[in-house]
Amino acid sequence: MAESSQAALLTSGSVEWAAAEHEPVAGARAVAGGQAGEVRVEVDGLHRSYVIRLSDGTRFFVPGRPGATLNAEAELARQAGAPDRVLVRHPWRAASTRLEFSTPVRGTEVARKVRKLAPIVLADPTGEPMVTGLSEAGLQPDDTPVVADPELLAALVALDRPLDTVALADCLEIEETWQSPHGSTSRTYQVAPGRPLDQPEGRAPFAPDAPLAITLPSGETLHREVSVDSLGHFFDISRATGCPACGHVYGPCCREVARLFACEACDRPACGTCRDGVEGPDTSCDRCGDKSCGACSRVLAVEPCRICARDVCRTCRDDTLCLTCAALAPGSAGDLPEELGAHGLTVLTATDDGGTVVTLAGAHRREVVLLNGSEIVRWTTAADDPLLSLRIAAARLAGAGDVDVHALPEQPSAPAPPDWLILSRTNDTALHWAVMTGATRAAGTFDPPPAADGATPDETLLGALAAVLPGGPVPIAGGPGPSAPGGPSGARLVACRMRTEDLVAVDARGLVHRTASGPATEETVVAWAAPEASVWWAEADWNPQPEVVSQARLGEWEAVLARVGAHALLGVRRDAADPVWHRITGEPDDLTRALVGAALVAPGVIASVTALTTADDFTGITIAGATRQHRRLWYAGVVAPPADEAVPPARAQAAVAPGEPGAAPEAPTDLPPALIAELTRLVTADPPRTARVAIGLEVEEVWSRPDGIQLQLTYEVKPGETQGHVPDAAGGDPLTEAYLCRSHHLAASVRTCATCLTDTCRACPDGATPCSLCGGPVCGNCRATPDGRCRACASVAKISALSRSRYGASRGDAVWHGEAPNIQVTIRRLHHEWTLERQDHEGTVTFPLTEPALTHVRTLLP
Known part of the structure; x- marks a missing residue:
């Protein structure tokens, strides 16, 4: 079909x-x-x-x-x-x-x-x-x-x-x-929606819309702020332990390995792995003299300082600088050996146990010198300059520090200094040439205007200069150099085209209007001065409001120096146009520190927070048998001794001054270094008020007991601590859990009187003590006799022969009995054996009477 x-x-x-x-x-x-x-x-x-x-x-x-x-x-x-x-x-x-x-x-x-x-x-x-x-x-x-x-x-x-x-x-x-910086590990998992048909319940992959959390060795899960310790475990950084010897960081699961004990050889703390002892390289710090220790596997890690090139340990350096080079401060060239030719250079010096570090900086020279007293131990240069030997020789003769050696085909008229901020400029050209050393003619036949650029002299000129200048030691090439260049050179060889120029600029003096025609110049300077009134345009876009340190106005131009702490800006405004800002010194965190200072100290104070306890971190006290009805918290700042800033400014602001964050106008760092240095000097001439503040808590609480008694107490939580404490009324020991006695004392423990059933503590003058007869606790209010007997013992009387059977006695025995509220005392003599029985709020206790207690009791019996 x-x-x-x-x-x-x-x-x-x-x-x-x-x-x-x-x-x-x-x-x-x-x-x-x-x-x-x-x-x-x-x-x-x-x-x-x-x-x-x-x-x-x-x-x-x-x-x-x-x-x-x-x-x-x-x-x-x-x-x-x-x-x-x-x-x-x-x-x-x-x-x-x-x-x-x-x-x-x-x-x-x-x-x-x-x-x-x-x-x-x-x-x-x-x-x-x-x-x-x-x-x-x-x-x-x-x-x-x-x-x-x-x-x-x-x-x-x-x-x-x-x-x-x-x-x-x-x-x-x-x-x-x-x-992580401490270790590494890996994990593999699957993500799919739902459970596969061939996989049992509970073993399905992660759901795509669920957090892909990590399971810690303790069984807990962690999704944020995860790290890896030195043994390859995932861990929560808030619960880490660090070893100062090897630098390893351990999570809570590392247990005994992470515990720190003192090394038997050097007495420094080390973890369990380090204390096993491993021989390592024998290193030492050229700054502090610290050394390695084989007993605790301590290898002193040393690195060369980026400036002085000495081997220094971690504690003696900050990043790539040793603490000595980090503390370099302006010094005097007159205190240095003359062969350095340091006059006129930017000189920074610092001294430690290993010697004196000197940095020399000029327009061309960038050198580091290590001195032992007046002896030059090492002298290096970071400049790859074939003219360096000529510059140093000229510096020794002229005291100029640095020398420009230039041969120029043109002669400019006096150009604006390179450390100026040009605001407007118009110019024309002419022709001229000259040779100068600094501001004084050192060689040549005329007095030229300044020049700032040119070509390298040819071999003939170099040979001639070398012949007339004296020789001397020079630094070794290829070494480290200063972190910042110095000022302009003091000596120059100039050949330039003559130029005419009209400009407005900002320099260290203020606003400058300068006209130049060939070597002749004319300047009009409006110097920096404190403002007489508020400069509204300079205060916009800041939080908090800045301090306008200086102001200058020249024609249609206006300039200000404004700062908040170490965050300083140069603002320039022409007529009614928007201002343009340039950074002088950058410290954005000082904006936040100023907000913290205004909240805790006073407006204008730059506050660095060394310790902080927040309301979220705080754990209060407990009073046994009472319930807290009310709690109020206040932040309290105290001036702290000099210490490192341990709390990020943003976190401190969020706690004590919540609101808009610190802000300043956008400002690029485009000023010439020399101008920055001069303006920095101006804005720091009157340093801002600073404070080291530690922030704790003041706590006020109201507690109530079932009997209706209420207690109001106030205590402080020290900065950086999270647990609140109250002092023990008797010994002053700090307590996190306290008991309240009938005198409203807070105590580590109380004792209940067996008669009146009230609590007393060691601070109570009428506190409970053992009864001199039955030994039970009796307070001062319930003592019935001068010798310290309780009311029941004071009422002890001999039981008649007709009634003693009720107390378990027979013929020939004797019984004495006494009673008081909440307590009964019975003394028996049964067949020559004596016992004392006490019944109180804690139950019944019977104990035999033997010498010498028996004699004491018998003297008190009627």
Whole structure:
């Protein structure tokens, strides 16, 4: 039978369908008989698609959805794992950019490799229908005829069994490598939506919308501020222990290894690993003399200082500088050996136990000298300058410090100094030339104007200069140099085109209007002066309001020097235009420190916080048997002794001065270095008020007891501490948990009087003491006799012969009994054995009476 006829027969309704009683062929769903002979449904698709095989072997494919193919249905069935499941695509698409990874603490790096795994089948049926295979490229062409007949499809669907829906989802495998300054570790995990069919409950991958938190060795999870300790453990940095010997950092799980004890050899603290002792390099610090120690594995790490090149330890350096070079301060060239030729240079000096470090800086010279007294131990230069020997020789003769050696084809008229900030300029040209040394003619035949640029002299000129200048020692090339250059040279050789110039500039003196024609110059200077009134435009865009240190006004130009602490700016304004700002010194944190100072000390005070206790960190005291009804907290700042700033300014501001953060106008660092140095000197001539402040808490609490007694108490929490304390009324010891006695004393412990059942402490003058007869606690109010007996003991009387049987005594025995509120005392003599029995709020106690206590008791009995 032709395929067209068979298709027509199937769609004509001449075949009567019935459910199959047996399934001789895998996947068979139904059989039918009719004119076409036996018809068997062999394979169904995952989306109600079917393959029909006639008795002559002819096959037809009936798609359940538009676009479905036989190859695609077979591939989807293989992925679903069973022919009774409908496979849909889960809506989540793998994208690592949308995952919430755990974040490291600053200084810890995380390298991640994200790999997309083969899709997984989920029990969750959520998704969208799939009618194509997962990989169209892998499917082979199929020429099975397709019968797209709705009536035939409906008939087959009516005979089919129900299908289960499962979802196919993306799955990511993520491998992380964590590297901190202390150690490294890695972890691998998977991310997929829901639980796979072949994976038990509780072992599903991370959900894509859940934080990918890290499990610490303690079993806790941590999602933010994660780091790795020196043993490769994930840990919370707030609970770390650091070893000062090896520098290793340990988390809480490291236990004994992290405990610090003093080294037996050098008495310095070290961790367990270090105390095992390992020989290392024998290093020492050229600054403080500290050395390595093999007993505690202490290797003194030394690095050369970037300026003086000495080997220094960590404690003697700040980053790449030793503390001596970091403390370099202006010095006098007159105190240095004359062969250095330091007159006129920027001289910085600092002295320690290892010698004196001197830096010399000029326009061309950048040198470092290490002195032992007046002896030059080492002299190096960072300048790659073939003219250096000539400059130093000229400096020794002229006292100029630095020398420009230039041969110029043109002679400019007096140019503006390089340390000026030019605001406006117009110029023209002429021709002139001259040779000068500083401001005085040292050689040549004329007095030229200043010059600032030129070419290197040729060999002939170099030879002539070397012949007339005396020789002497010179620094070794290739050494370190000062961190900043010095001022302009004092001697120059100039040849330049003459220029005329008209300019307005800012220099260290103030605002300058300068005209130059050849070597002749004329200047009008408006000097810096304290402002007579508020300069409104200079105070905009600042928080807090700055201090305008100086002001100058020249024609249409106005300039100010404004500062908040060490954050100082130069502001320039022309007519009514917006001001332009330039940075002099940059310390943005001083803006925040000023806000803290204004809140704790006074406006204008720059406060550095050495310690801080916040309300969130604070833990209060507890009073046994009482309930806190009210608590009030105040921040209290106290002036701290000189110490490093331990609290970030932003954190201190958030605690004591919440609100708008510190702000200043945008200002680039574009001023010439020499001008910055001069303006810095001006703005720091009257230093701002500074304070080292430690911030603690003042706490006021109201406590109440069940008996209605209320107690109001006030105590302080010292800066940096988190636990509140109150003093013990008797010894003054700090208490975190206290008891309240009847005199309202706070004490470490109280004692209850057995008679009146009230509490007293050691500070109470009428406190409870042992009764001199029964030994029970009795307060001063309940003592009944001068010798210290309680009321019950004071009432002890002998029991008559008729009544002593009630107390367990027989003929020949004796009983004495006394009572008082809440206490009874009974003394018995039974067959020559004496006992004392006391009943009070704590129960009944009986103890024998023997010498010498017996004699004492008998003297007190009636």
